[in-house]
Amino acid sequence: MALYHRVVLINVSAVACLAAAAAYGFAVSGSGDDAVAVPVPDARTAGYCRALQGALPQQVAGLSRHDLKPRSELIAGWGNPAIVLRCGVPRPAVDDNPEADGVDVDGVGWSIERASGGTMRLTTTLRQAYVEVTLPKRYAGDVGPLTDLAGAVKGTIPAL
Numbered sequence: 001m002a003l004y005h006r007v008v009l010i011n012v013s014a015v016a017c018l019a020a021a022a023a024y025g026f027a028v029s030g031s032g033d034d035a036v037a038v039p040v041p042d043a044r045t046a047g048y049c050r051a052l053q054g055a056l057p058q059q060v061a062g063l064s065r066h067d068l069k070p071r072s073e074l075i076a077g078w079g080n081p082a083i084v085l086r087c088g089v090p091r092p093a094v095d096d097n098p099e100a101d102g103v104d105v106d107g108v109g110w111s112i113e114r115a116s117g118g119t120m121r122l123t124t125t126l127r128q129a130y131v132e133v134t135l136p137k138r139y140a141g142d143v144g145p146l147t148d149l150a151g152a153v154k155g156t157i158p159a160l
Helices: 014-021 043-055 145-156
Strands: 063-066 075-078 083-089 102-105 108-114 120-125 130-135
Touching: 043 083, 043 145, 102 145, 108 145, 130 145
Parallel strands: none
Antiparallel strands: 063 075, 075 083, 083 130, 102 108, 108 120, 120 130
């Protein structure tokens, strides 16, 4: 299976990346109650996600980690509104688009999708398990939080 993904360097303006990704809308709950849909991966993927959970940092973008609802080793959150990580999500459809924008952060590729409400979803590319990070509107102007997560992803989820 061939994957085509144009990589945008991290030093490119985040605004340009976000504008190019704006056409790919998605729904993100903005309820503020930290309730998150838990992915249902296969056993192999769940194993990678368990390893990732143990390697995740206590802070992302200076925000403290906290439990989300329901408690699961497949999800994690930082701050309020929460930056949400979900491990074991399906491969995003945007990865089928050779014109889709993405970013490489410390050796981990991420596809970029932006919702009309201002939130941004970034999903790893070319990894044995897909990791999704949702940035609420107040953090979505910068992909900097990925620098805090890239090492854990790279160290626990092998590249394809």
